[in-house]
Each structure stands twice: as C-alpha cells, then as structure tokens.
Amino acid sequence: MLNKNEIWKLFNNKIKNEIGEEDFRLWIESIKLIESNEKEMIFGVDSDFKKEWIGTNYFDIIQRVIYEMIPQRPKIELKVIKGKGSTKDFASFVKNIKESSGDFYFNPEYTFDKLAVGNFNELAFSYAKHLSNNINDSTINPLFIYGGVGLGKTHIIQALGNHFKGRENIKVGYTTMEGFLSDWVKSINSNKITIFKEKYYNLDLLMVDDIQFISGKSGLQEQFFHLFNELYNRGKSIVLTADKPIIDMKDVEERLVSRFQSGQSIEITQPTEMDRLAIIKKRMLDYELLLDQEITNYMMEHINSNVRDVIAALKRISIREKLLKRKLHLVEVKEILKDIIQKKYINISAVMRETANFFDIRLSEITSTKRTKNVLIPRQVAMYFMKRLLKLSYPAIAGEFGGKDHTTVMNSVKKIDKMIEVDTEFKIKLQKLKSRF
Ligand code: ADP
Ligand code: MG
Numbered sequence: 516m517l518n519k520n521e522i523w524k525l526f527n528n529k530i531k532n533e534i535g536e537e538d539f540r541l542w543i544e545s546i547k548l549i550e551s552n553e554k555e556m557i558f559g560v561d562s563d564f565k566k567e568w569i570g571t572n573y574f575d576i577i578q579r580v581i582y583e584m585i586p587q588r589p590k591i592e593l594k595v596i597k598g599k600g601s602t603k604d605f606a607s608f609v610k611n612i613k614e615s616s617g618d619f620y621f622n623p624e625y626t627f628d629k630l631a632v633g634n635f636n637e638l639a640f641s642y643a644k645h646l647s648n649n650i651n652d653s654t655i656n657p658l659f660i661y662g663g664v665g666l667g668k669t670h671i672i673q674a675l676g677n678h679f680k681g682r683e684n685i686k687v688g689y690t691t692m693e694g695f696l697s698d699w700v701k702s703i704n705s706n707k708i709t710i711f712k713e714k715y716y717n718l719d720l721l722m723v724d725d726i727q728f729i730s731g732k733s734g735l736q737e738q739f740f741h742l743f744n745e746l747y748n749r750g751k752s753i754v755l756t757a758d759k760p761i762i763d764m765k766d767v768e769e770r771l772v773s774r775f776q777s778g779q780s781i782e783i784t785q786p787t788e789m790d791r792l793a794i795i796k797k798r799m800l801d802y803e804l805l806l807d808q809e810i811t812n813y814m815m816e817h818i819n820s821n822v823r824d825v826i827a828a829l830k831r832i833s834i835r836e837k838l839l840k841r842k843l844h845l846v847e848v849k850e851i852l853k854d855i856i857q858k859k860y861i862n863i864s865a866v867m868r869e870t871a872n873f874f875d876i877r878l879s880e881i882t883s884t885k886r887t888k889n890v891l892i893p894r895q896v897a898m899y900f901m902k903r904l905l906k907l908s909y910p911a912i913a914g915e916f917g918g919k920d921h922t923t924v925m926n927s928v929k930k931i932d933k934m935i936e937v938d939t940e941f942k943i944k945l946q947k948l949k950s951r952f
Pocket of ligand 1: 631636663664665670798
C-alpha cells in the first residue's frame with residue numbers, strides 16, 4: 516500500500532509528467548500546503564505574480580490531479596504566503612481521505628446534457644444513452660469505448676453514472692483500473708476482502724475507466740477477470756474505456772481480450788472544426804463566458820488537439836476575464852492560448868517525419884521494433900520531443916510507437932534528458948532539429 520511519501524511523490528510525478536520537468540521546477544515545486552480539510556485545500560505561493568501565473572496556466576492540471584486522488588473534490592485555492600505549510604501535511608491529508616472513501620464518486624459536472632454531440636462521439640453517446648434506458652441489454656455487454664486523451668470518454672461514462680444516481684434499486688460503480696487495483700491491494704493489506712467484494716460484486720452496472728492500465732499486470736488481470744465473469748454471468752452490465760482498441764493493448768491475457776471483445780466496441784475520434792465550435796458554444800456559459808464570434812472562430816480553427824484543450828482554453832479565458840473584470844480582445848486570447856495553439860503547428864507526424872529526415876533514416880524505421888543504434892537514438896529523440904514539446908502523456912506516446920510499454924517511453928525521455936545535460940554538441944543538434952518542426 517502507498518505510504519505518505521509515496522502519495523506525495525505520486526502527486527508530484529503526475530504533475531511533472533504533464534507539464535515537464537522544467538516548468539515543474541519553475542512553478543510547482545515551491546508550492547506549499549497551507550490548509551487542508553475535506554472541503555478545501557489552500558496552496559501557498561510566494562508572490563502575486565506566481566499566483567497569477569499558476570492560476571492561469573496550471574490550475575486545471577493541479578485540480579484534475581487532486582481530484583483524481585481525492586474524490587471528495589475539496590475546493591482548491593491559491594494564496595500568497597511566505598514560508599508556511601509543509602508537503603507532509605498534504606500527504607497525510609490525502610492518505611486519510613483515500614482510506615475513508617468506500618463509495619463511488621461521480622463528478623456532478625459530467626452529465627449528458629453538457630456533452631456536445633457530433634460525428635466524432637455520436638455512437639459512444641448513443642450507446643451510453645441507450646444503456647441508461649436499458650440497463651440490462653446483453654447485446655452491448657460489455658460496452659467498450661476507446662479514443663485518445665481528452666476526447667470525453669470519462670465524461671460520457673460518468674454521465675451514465677450520474678443518470679442513475681439516487682436510484683435505490685440500481686447500484687452503479689465507477690472506478691479507474693488504477694483505482695480498482697488500489698482498492699484491491701488495500702483490502703488485502705487491511706484484511707477487508709469482504710468490503711472489497713461488497714463494493715464491486717453487488718453492482719448492476721460497473722464502469723471501469725482507462726483499462727489499458729491492466730497491460731502486463733497479471734495479478735490485476737486475474738482479479739479483474741474474476742469480477743468481470745461474475746457480473747457478466749449474472750447479466751449485469753459492464754462499461755469499459757481505454758485509450759486504444761483492444762487488439763492494440765499489449766500483454767493482456769487472451770481470455771480477457773476475448774471477454775472485452777464480446778460486446779460492442781466504439782471509437783471516439785478527433786472532433787472536427789464544426790464539432791469544436793459546438794463544444795465551445797455548449798460549454799462557454801459554464802465558465803460564464805459570452806465570447807464574440809471572432810474569438811470562437813479563432814478557437815475553433817486553432818485548438819485542434821482534443822476537447823480537454825478546448826475546455827482548458829475556456830477556463831483560462833474565464834479566469835483572466837474575471838481578474839481584469841472585462842472582456843478580452845482577440846490579441847489577448849491569442850496570447851494566453853499560445854501554448855495550446857502551438858500544438859496545431861507542431862504535430863506528431865511532423866516530429867516523426869523531421870526526426871527521421873534529420874537522422875537520415877526511413878520514417879517506417881522510427882516506429883519499427885528495430886534496436887540498432889542508428890534507429891534507436893532517433894526513436895528516443897522523437898519520443899523526447901513528443902513529451903517535452905507536445906506534452907503528450909507517456910501512454911499516448913507509447914501508442915504512437917505501436918503500443919510499446921509506456922515505461923520504455925519514460926526511460927527514453929529520461930535518457931535524452933541526460934544526454935542533453937552532459938553533451939553540448941548533442942543539445943545543439945536537437946535545437947537544430949527542433950527548429951525544423
Ligand atoms: P477523456 O476521458 O477521454 O480523456 P474527458 O472525459 O476527461 O476525456 O474530457 C475532457 C474534458 O472535455 C472534460 O472537461 C469534459 O467535460 C470535456 N468534454 C469532453 N467531451 C465533451 C463534449 N462532447 N462536449 C462538451 N464537453 C466535453
Ligand atoms: Mg478519462
């Protein structure tokens with residue numbers, strides 16, 4: 516089981532993973548925890564400037580990471596304070612909360628009526644809606660929804676959970692595969708298997724998010740297989756999500772793969788411009804924004820990475836407008852969305868292509884499994900740029916390279932970080948390459 520230090524480490528690692536080592540050191544590392552209880556957490560920063568900057572650029576991420584760890588969703592506040600608080604307080608706080616939560620949690624913001632529906636997510640949406648009216652439809656059991664990061668998988672299945680909330684006769688559970696593992700380990704360590712069984716084996720509908728986490732973990736696969744069969748055989752419904760199709764998940768036992776494939780498998784794809792406009796219009800009021808057409812058009816055209824970025828952009832604009840107590844001009848919007856927009860210009864395929872060209876190898880070799888040095892280094896460099904420049908998650912990068920293990924990607928990025936640190940010539944070389952993207 517995770518101890519205090521490990522939990523604190525996890526929090527830091529998650530944030531570091533998302534924003535990169537450099538930004539982490541610059542902005543996040545010095546944050547202190549001032550106040551913490553179930554209702555609120557106050558983080559202390561040491562200047563007004565930092566407060567504004569962190570609030571605008573990193574608040575979303577901090578909030579998301581905290582909420583992933585603490586389902587009670589305490590209110591999070593940044594305060595300018597000097598020298599108080601400690602990281603230890605935070606860790607013990609998280610630990611207490613984690614251990615006290617036996618129930619399932621549904622984010623009240625994730626409802627069906629907040630979802631914009633378009634070609635990209637229509638099927639997933641319809642199937643989830645259908646389940647909400649026909650919870651025992653065995654023809655779609657299990658319902659498997661997959662797609663890249665930030666496309667609304669969690670939102671859709673949590674909406675299904677919210678739909679059933681308060682219905683005494685229907686028990687609905689939601690967890691991530693990571694959370695399932697943590698519950699299981701906890702129950703063994705504290706001799707509370709019955710509580711674990713009570714929580715998971717009596718459900719009418721079980722939803723497990725991000726099941727790709729199961730790859731290569733045989734003990735977890737065994738446990739999950741057991742639960743899956745038990746529910747399935749009793750005609751209970753199961754909904755699963757992952758960041759890739761089932762066949763692309765590595766190191767998953769055949770018997771589980773065939774179970775996962777036995778229902779309906781639905782993809783959520785990248786939203787088109789029109790979809791993005793619909794999302795902006797649907798969600799802007801949630802953030803108390805009334806954006807001019809000039810601005811919505813700009814966002815629609817330029818934020819083409821995923822829905823999460825569209826939402827992050829709305830939040831940033833909203834925070835800034837509140838701070839300034841006025842509407843923003845297009846130039847200002849452009850400025851505060853700069854890093855989100857950049858993703859449009861430097862995309863994954865450009866990184867692959869230019870890196871291959873630069874090192875004089877074929878594009879197909881970069882994603883191959885070849886391990887000769889002339890191919891290995893360029894591949895690791897491409898991974899490095901996807902992490903440090905495009906800020907993709909490790910599993911997403913692994914997916915780009917034919918579903919390698921994400922720890923391979925992690926190690927590659929680390930290795931290139933090191934090489935840049937010790938080898939100036941190499942560093943200059945990569946700067947040259949970077950300018951070509
Ligand atoms: P995923 O689980 O696929 O990574 P999330 O469900 O976390 O993605 O969605 C990311 C963000 O985008 C959330 O804030 C969610 O509310 C929002 N979102 C996703 N899809 C839609 C949609 N179709 N309409 C409106 N908001 C959406
Ligand atoms: Mg998700």
